[in-house]
Amino acid sequence: MSIIENHQTHGAPFSDSPKLTARNVGVYYGDKQAIFDVSLDIGANEVIALIGPSGCGKSTFLRCLNRMNDTIDICRVTGDIELDKENIYDPKMDVVPLRARVGMVFQKPNPFPKSIYDNIAYGPRIHGLAHSRVELDEIVEKSLQRAGLWSEVKDRLHAPGTGLSGGQQQRLCIARTIAVDPEVILMDEPCSALDPIATAKIEELIDELRENYTIAIVTHSMQQAARVSQRTAYFHLGQLIEVNPTDQVFTTPEHALTEAYITGRFG
Amino acid sequence: MNYSSLIIVLLILLGGGYLLGRNKARAIANQGMTLHSLPTHYGALVALWTGLPPLLLLIIWSLFEQQVVDHLLVAQLPQQIQAGSSADIQLAISKVHNLASGTGLSASPELQPAVKHLQALESRTSMLHTGLILALALLGLAVTWRRVQNTLRARSEVERMVRYMLFASSGIAVLTTLGILASVLYEAWMFFGKVSIIEFLFGTSWSPQIALRADQSGSSGSFGAVPLFVGTLLISMIAMFIAVPVGLMSAIYLSEYATSRIRSFAKPALEILAGIPTVVYGFFAALTVAPVIRGIGESWGLDVSSESALAAGLVMGIMIIPFVSSLSDDVINAVPQSLRDGSYGLGATRSETVRQVVIPAALPGIVGAVMLAVSRAIGETMIVAMAAGLAANLTFNPLDSVTTVTVQIVTLLVGDQEFDSPKTLAAFALGLVLFLVTLVLNFVALKIVQKYREQYD
Ligand SMILES: Nc1ncnc2c1ncn2[C@@H]1O[C@H](COP(=O)(O)OP(=O)(O)OP(=O)(O)O)[C@@H](O)[C@H]1O
Ligand SMILES: [Mg+2]
Numbered sequence: 001m002s003i004i005e006n007h008q009t010h011g012a013p014f015s016d017s018p019k020l021t022a023r024n025v026g027v028y029y030g031d032k033q034a035i036f037d038v039s040l041d042i043g044a045n046e047v048i049a050l051i052g053p054s055g056c057g058k059s060t061f062l063r064c065l066n067r068m069n070d071t072i073d074i075c076r077v078t079g080d081i082e083l084d085k086e087n088i089y090d091p092k093m094d095v096v097p098l099r100a101r102v103g104m105v106f107q108k109p110n111p112f113p114k115s116i117y118d119n120i121a122y123g124p125r126i127h128g129l130a131h132s133r134v135e136l137d138e139i140v141e142k143s144l145q146r147a148g149l150w151s152e153v154k155d156r157l158h159a160p161g162t163g164l165s166g167g168q169q170q171r172l173c174i175a176r177t178i179a180v181d182p183e184v185i186l187m188d189e190p191c192s193a194l195d196p197i198a199t200a201k202i203e204e205l206i207d208e209l210r211e212n213y214t215i216a217i218v219t220h221s222m223q224q225a226a227r228v229s230q231r232t233a234y235f236h237l238g239q240l241i242e243v244n245p246t247d248q249v250f251t252t253p254e255h256a257l258t259e260a261y262i263t264g265r266f267g
Numbered sequence: 268m269n270y271s272s273l274i275i276v277l278l279i280l281l282g283g284g285y286l287l288g289r290n291k292a293r294a295i296a297n298q299g300m301t302l303h304s305l306p307t308h309y310g311a312l313v314a315l316w317t318g319l320p321p322l323l324l325l326i327i328w329s330l331f332e333q334q335v336v337d338h339l340l341v342a343q344l345p346q347q348i349q350a351g352s353s354a355d356i357q358l359a360i361s362k363v364h365n366l367a368s369g370t371g372l373s374a375s376p377e378l379q380p381a382v383k384h385l386q387a388l389e390s391r392t393s394m395l396h397t398g399l400i401l402a403l404a405l406l407g408l409a410v411t412w413r414r415v416q417n418t419l420r421a422r423s424e425v426e427r428m429v430r431y432m433l434f435a436s437s438g439i440a441v442l443t444t445l446g447i448l449a450s451v452l453y454e455a456w457m458f459f460g461k462v463s464i465i466e467f468l469f470g471t472s473w474s475p476q477i478a479l480r481a482d483q484s485g486s487s488g489s490f491g492a493v494p495l496f497v498g499t500l501l502i503s504m505i506a507m508f509i510a511v512p513v514g515l516m517s518a519i520y521l522s523e524y525a526t527s528r529i530r531s532f533a534k535p536a537l538e539i540l541a542g543i544p545t546v547v548y549g550f551f552a553a554l555t556v557a558p559v560i561r562g563i564g565e566s567w568g569l570d571v572s573s574e575s576a577l578a579a580g581l582v583m584g585i586m587i588i589p590f591v592s593s594l595s596d597d598v599i600n601a602v603p604q605s606l607r608d609g610s611y612g613l614g615a616t617r618s619e620t621v622r623q624v625v626i627p628a629a630l631p632g633i634v635g636a637v638m639l640a641v642s643r644a645i646g647e648t649m650i651v652a653m654a655a656g657l658a659a660n661l662t663f664n665p666l667d668s669v670t671t672v673t674v675q676i677v678t679l680l681v682g683d684q685e686f687d688s689p690k691t692l693a694a695f696a697l698g699l700v701l702f703l704v705t706l707v708l709n710f711v712a713l714k715i716v717q718k719y720r721e722q723y724d
Contacts, residue, residue, distance in 0.1 A: 066612065068608065068611065068612060071607070071608070071611055073526060073527070095614070096614045096615075096616060097614065098614070099611065099612060099613065099614035100613070100614035103612065103613065104608075104612035105612075106605060106608060106609065106612070108605055110603070110605035110606055110608065110609040111609075112606060112609065112610070112623075112624050112627075112628070113606075113627060113628045114627065122610075122613065122615075122623065123613040123614065123615075126613070126614065126615050126616075126619050126623075127614060173609065176609075176613065177612070177613065180613055180614065
């Protein structure tokens with residue numbers, strides 16, 4: 001019972017050099033369908049913003065991309081999602097390396113109740129990425145530097161990660177994700193719990209990370225989508241309405257629903 | 268009037284007071300005046316003033332009646348008894364009471380004046396008592412009913428009285444605890460006057476037999492409590508050895524792995540274990556587990572006594588499992604889902620997440636749960652009394668029979684005892700030790716749990 005019958009996504013949902021490709025994806029929570037027939041490419045080294053009113057399925061779609069939905073008992077995913085032409089829902093696919101390749105940063109900073117060092121070292125340790133203490137130290141330092149946190153915490157690496165400020169915690173979580181050297185980073189409203197200064201830092205960081213990673217970011221802030229992303233995808237009640245280059249979406253939206261949303265008529 | 272009819276009359280007055288107060292308030296409201304409070308508040312106020320003062324009087328009266336009456340009786344006793352020791356006076360007084368109520372056995376003519384006096388006194392005080400209480404109730408009703416006016420701040424007055432009542436109730440709870448503590452302390456102090464505290468705490472021989480007659484030989488008793496402490500420690504350790512791993516792992520299974528269907532019947536099933544009376548566990552231990560252990564031990568050529576620390580400890584461990592598992596389950600569930608998501612999002616498996624994120628985050632709470640379980644194990648009596656025996660052996664061998672602090676308290680106090688013999692008083696000293704140990708354990712456990720709560724709230 002999708003809202004728009006026979007809907008075709010407007011704009012350009014496909015990419016010439018796709019990193020992740022989603023085809024005809026549907027998601028069900030029990031009997032309730034949350035995502036309807038979504039097809040979308042996420043290109044290599046691009047930042048794509050997912051926007052839309054609350055409850056339209058942005059988080060749900062994002063969580064399909066690294067099979068985080070597996071952790072929800074009642075959740076079922078249909079359709080195809082490929083990472084570098086490899087079907088991630090193939091029964092032979094192992095989610096452990098998949099989630100190392102497709103990392104995730106959450107809405108609320110969620111550092112583990114461990115030291116800053118151990119927070120970063122957690123991923124490399126479980127994946128056996130470091131063969132010595134020295135290597136591990138290097139990974140920790142490099143990840144913190146990339147996340148722009150090194151200078152702030154280098155003197156207290158063994159203090160608890162929960163003792164940092166909200167913005168620092170979120171950068172710690174980004175550093176933690178980078179530490180396992182992913183190819184794609186999924187971010188679900190990474191700045192919604194942060195003040196404008198901390199937000200600006202993270203946006204700057206996203207811009208730098210784009211050189212090495214593919215990033216999909218869910219956001220409620222249209223300014224943020226405009227500042228950090230190259231393409232924007234607009235979701236509405238579980239359907240993908242329109243995908244276009246970001247400046248085009250915000251200046252000349254193709255679909256009436258997109259226009260209504262960005263001009264603030266709902267959402 | 269006897270107590271039950273007095274209380275029924277009081278309740279009727281109370282209900283009447285409520286209705287009268289409420290109706291008067293309604294009548295005032297109907298005249299178009301605005302009331303300060305709701306009519307029900309006025310009713311409650313009248314009812315409270317009708318019921319509370321007589322209740323207080325009733326309590327005070329029953330506390331002091333005995334003393335006053337006895338004091339008056341002493342004057343009526345024959346001279347030679349009055350001159351005697353206080354114990355003799357006590358005896359005479361209780362005889363008088365028995366004679367007056369018709370249950371006395373020996374006719375004692377010299378006590379007759381006192382008996383007559385008591386009977387007269389009792390009929391008079393009973394009337395006085397009933398009269399005073401009813402008068403007080405009616406007075407409270409009338410005065411408060413007259414005070415009912417639109418300006419009377421009935422709501423705040425009722426709130427204040429409710430607060431005092433609640434305060435008094437919690438005061439009673441605290442005072443009772445303090446009273447128990449004081450009495451245990453006092454008796455223990457008496458004990459340490461007879462047996463040195465050093466011998467009690469460090470002596471290794473426990474045989475609390477005291478000579479019944481002064482000339483009886485060789486039974487001055489020895490009160491070295493170390494075998495009891497060791498026995499308690501041994502059994503508690505065996506119990507925790509079972510309960511902690513099993514309880515913790517079942518908690519982890521229930522909170523992290525089980526589907527909601529399994530969870531919905533496994534959790535209540537575990538909690539049923541907690542509802543089994545300990546005496547049932549006790550005979551299960553004594554009649555089923557102990558013989559099995561003995562049989563197995565003998566087939567291996569081991570010397571197992573028919574009552575063993577192992578049997579008691581095992582069964583106690585089973586009893587404590589639900590305690591550990593349901594408390595740990597609560598703290599594990601309190602670990603925010605976002606931490607698990609963070610770990611899964613990095614590619615950790617479920618068991619890695621449990622071991623490295625969930626358990627460390629829940630650890631303070633789990634430690635708290637275990638400490639509470641330990642104090643439960645130390646205080647447990649029935650299972651040990653039935654399955655581990657009464658012999659105060661100083662041993663760490665779980666196949667021997669041992670005894671614990673609580674079991675000895677029971678055996679010391681069962682049967683007829685003199686209240687000032689060291690044997691009886693020893694129970695209070697043991698009780699004091701038990702009290703202090705569990706107090707410290709609970710205190711530490713609560714502190715840990717609190718600290719943990721603050722971390723995530
Ligand atoms: N665990 C779940 N169980 C059942 N239904 C769910 C679950 N998670 C999400 N949903 C439903 O799926 C739909 C999409 O939810 P989703 O969280 O993806 O929305 P969203 O776009 O991320 O919203 P928001 O902007 O508020 O985060 C909603 O209708 C929601 O009620
Ligand atoms: Mg969301």
